[in-house]
Every structure is written in structure tokens, then in C-alpha cells.
Amino acid sequence: MKKFLNNVDHMLVESLSGFATAHADLIEVQFEPTFVIRKQKAKNKVAIISGGGSGHEPLHAGYVGKGMLDAACPGQVFTSPTPDQMLAAAEAVHADKGVLFIVKNYAGDVMNFEMAAEMLSFEHATVYTSDDCAVVNSTYTTGRRGVAGTVIVEKCVGSLAETGADLEACKTLGEKINLRTSSIGAALTSCTVPAAGRPTFDISESEIEMGVGIHGEPGRRREKMREADAIVSDMVAAILHDIEAKQLPLNGEVLLLVNGLGATPLMELYLIYNTAAKLLKEKGFTLARSLVGNYITAIDMAGASMTVCLLDEEIKQHWDSPVHTAGLRWGV
Amino acid sequence: MNSDTINHKAAAIRAAILQHEADIEGLDREIGDGDHYINMKRGCEAIVGIAPELEALSAADALNKIGMKLLSTIGGASGPLFASFFMSMGKTLKAFDNITTKEIALAFDAGVQAIMQRGKAQAGEKTMLDVLIPVSTTFKQLVEQDKSAKEIASALKVVASEGLDSTRNMLATKGRASGLGERAIGHLDAGAKSCQVMIHSVCDLVLSN
Secondary structure (H helix, E strand, O other): OOOOOOHHHHHHHHHHHHHHHHHOOEEEEEOOOOOOEEEOOOOOOOEEEEEEOOOOOOOOOHHHOOEEEOOOEEEEEOOOOOOHHHHHHHHHHOOOOOOOEEEEOOHHHHHHHHHHHOOOOOOOEEEEOOEOOOOOOOOOOOOOOOOOOHHHHHHHHHHHOOOOOOHHHHHHHHHHHHOEEEEEEOOOOOOOOOOOOOOOOOOOOOOOOOOEOOOOOOOOOOEOOOOHHHHHHHHHHHHHHHHHOOOOOOOEEEEEEEEOOOOHHHHHHHHHHHHHHHHHHOOEEEEEEEEOOOOOOOOOEEEEEEEEEEEOHEEEHHOOEEEOOOOOOOOO | OHHHHHHHHHHHHHHHHHHHHHHHHHHHHOOOOHHHHHHHHHHHHHHHHHHHHHHHOOOOHHOOOOOOOOHOOOOHHHHHHHHHHHHHHHHHOOOOOOHHHHHHHHHHHHHHHHHHHOOOOOOOOOOOOOHHHHHHHHHHHHHOOOOOOHHHHHHHHHHHHHHHHOOOOOOOOOOOOOOOHHHHHHOOOOHHHHHHOOOOOOHHHHHHO
């Protein structure tokens, strides 16, 4: 393992301290328990709180700020945060209109947020994101994982909350976007959890992991490495199959998010985008909005995920509205 | 049982987890996301770290405190699951003045029930419960048959290992490997392994007394 590192036990605190200093105009970081809040506490709105294991930066702390999250709770690397963090964050940011948790559907995240919700003394609700269509057998499993679609949910629900909408409306929009969003990832290499010191899985030069999760957990299948167009075509096919399975229309306006998992350069991400956009257009979709870059990563994994969100006027309006965070910034 | 023996057991559990680092981490790398050993270690260190505080408490309060500490220390799925286990054990023991093997079996069972509830999981889903449920069932049966602590400890070691082995050919429908389908078959579950390791360490302590 070769990483910029002093002491593995201090890594998270040192990184969050740097984040706090770099974005001191936007956010504040609290320790023991650890949470990130906006510099300027918002009033008269539902407080939107998310959180999850670290290692996915800029998610979630990078999305704290006007137009998106009120607070984020970073856990240890790839390990969900603990209920005391959510409780402290909720205490710090709630503004009498309730608290909405946005939680990626992973067992650890679900259980820790559930326990926090049980201990909360004010009005609250939770949106679970589950956009990953790599996990097919969802009837018999814990269910689909929440991946890059979470960024779209956080952006749009954050925007709606700024208008003063109530808790129920925020939850409803979050669930609608989650339903209309499908993602799939492909890994070229493993990632290395710093405390483990070696790659999470072995993969040869001639293989890829199709359907990989954002922690390097194995996906659908191990495949031979092929040219990019063939891989992208399979990813698009998986997403189209998912849209069809959800009985949603295979046409209309979409947001296409091509996300890097940490160690894949933008040059390759745009190459993926190029092919995916062509295939989606051929199928009858209109590419109305795009996002290409590292928005939810898996530490240092080489790989990419592709997310398609079926837009409507409401989602488009909230996607376009101003946002001012470390990780997303437009219209301000 | 008192908080002093709880501290002894905690120290034994920590030593056993550290000793099995390679096994536990290896299994989690095969069909998990590679953080299980690190989380188990962090939890064990935290409990050994509060040993002086636990000494002043009754067994019930010490177990509850252990649960709270794990809840705010581990994170992931293990945090709420082990926290629910110990808090539920503590709550059950609170009702008894004199704690014997019989009460411990009752409390252990309540702890396992709490894990099932929190994780919404049953036996046969390739998780820690495939070790914990059969251990709890056998524990209760042997107590009813008035077996000695040592007889119970020997029997539970065997049941724990059988439970672990049973996860090998299971499809994972809950837990770390639930996204894997058929690919999880042939691999042991890492959470079941760490539970087997912990149960063996506590049973060995009983056997060596």
C-alpha cells in the first residue's frame, strides 16, 4: 500500500480537518461525535441529513451547503456512522420542520440510522436510496444498494427543502427520484482500505468486476476485460432492463451521470459518456442533463459507474436550482 | 457472574479476535467488503478500554454499558447488532439478583432474539445467526438438563463450529454477501466466523477454570 498517510488511525480526522479549513466559508466540522454542518444554519426548512462510511468523497460531507444537505455524518472508512453522530447532527441543524435522513440501502447504514431515528425526539422521516441495478435477486436479498443515484436524491430533495416544503413532500420527492434512477458500476481494479493495507479483492489485468458496489464488494460477475464500447453497452443494457422491469418509459428526458470510482481519469469517464449517450439516444431518450466526474468514489478503485435518472419537470427544476457545496456548485 | 468475570471474558475475546485476524479478514475479503475485522478489533479495544468503569457496575449494568459503548464505537452492521445483543442481555439480567448459568442462558437467548429483530434475519441466511441461534438453543437445553458449566462449554464449542460450517453452502439472503447470489456458495461467512471465535474463547475460559 502506497498512500499519503501519517497514521492510519488519524487519517479521517486529519482529512476532515483539511476539509474544514479548505471550505471554511461553507461548512464546519465537529468531532466526538463527528459531523459536518453548514457554516450558516438554515431556518424554516426541513433539515436534510445524510451520512455513511468515509472513502466515498465528495459524498456526503462534500454536499453539505445551501441547496443540498444541512448535515453529514462521516463514519470510519466504508463503515456506517454511529447513532450518536446522527443524533448530535440532528440536534445541531433541526429547525422545527422535522428531519429527513437520506440513507443508502446498506444493512449497516440502515440499522444505525434506524436506531438514531428511534431515539430522536422530533418529527423525522427517512428516504432509502437503492438505485444499484447490479443486485438482481432483490426479492430474496437485503435489497438493492444505494449508490450514485444518492447524489441526485440529495441535490433535488435539498433544493425542495429550501423552498420550505414539508417533511412529507421532501420524502415523496426523494422516493420518486430513487424509483426513477438506475445505476451500475464496473471495476478495473480493487480499492485498498487504509486500515487493511492491501486490496479488498484480487483481480487480474485481463478481468473486470461487473456490477461492483462502492466498497469493492463483488458484483454480478467477473468478466474478461474488453474494449470500452462493449463494457459500456452492457452497462446501458443493464440499466434499460431495470427501467423496463420497473415499468417506466423507455423514452423521454434523462440525466446521465458517469461517475468515477476514484482512480479513473476524466478522459476515460468522458469516453464512457460518449458511448453511453449515443446508445441512449438511439434508444429514444433525450440527454437533457449530464454530470461527469468523481461524485461518489470507492477510495482508489479504478472503475466507473453509470446512472440514468428519468426526469420530469419537478426533478429538472430541482436539479437546476442553485447549489453551493464543496462538491457541487452552480447557479450561485 | 459479575463485572469482574465480564472483564476477563472481554479480554479473552479481544485476544481471540486479534489471533484470528487472518481468517476473519480473509473471509470478509472473499465475499464481503473488507471492514469486518477492523470493526471487530475496534469494538474489542473499546470494551477492554472501559474495564475500570465496568468494574464498579453490576453484571446487568456492565453488559448494558458494553452495548452502548459498541453502538457508538463500531458502526457498520456489527455495531447495532452487537449493541442490541449486549443491551438486551443486560436488560434480561436486571431482573435477577443471583445470576447462574441458567440466567445467562436466558439472557443470551434474549440477546440473540434482539439481533434477529434488528437485522430482520433468521437462521439459514448466511450470517452470524447461523452460529448464535443453534448455540442459544443448545445452551437452553443443556441448562434444563442440569449439565455442568464445563459440559455446556464443551458442547457449545462444537455447536458453534458446526454452525459456522453450515454457512459454507448457504446462499446469502441477508448480510454482507446478499448481493452475490450463487457466488457466495462455498465461502464461510465472516460474521459467523467471528462469533464462533468469540464463543470458543469464552467457553475455553470456562473450561480452564
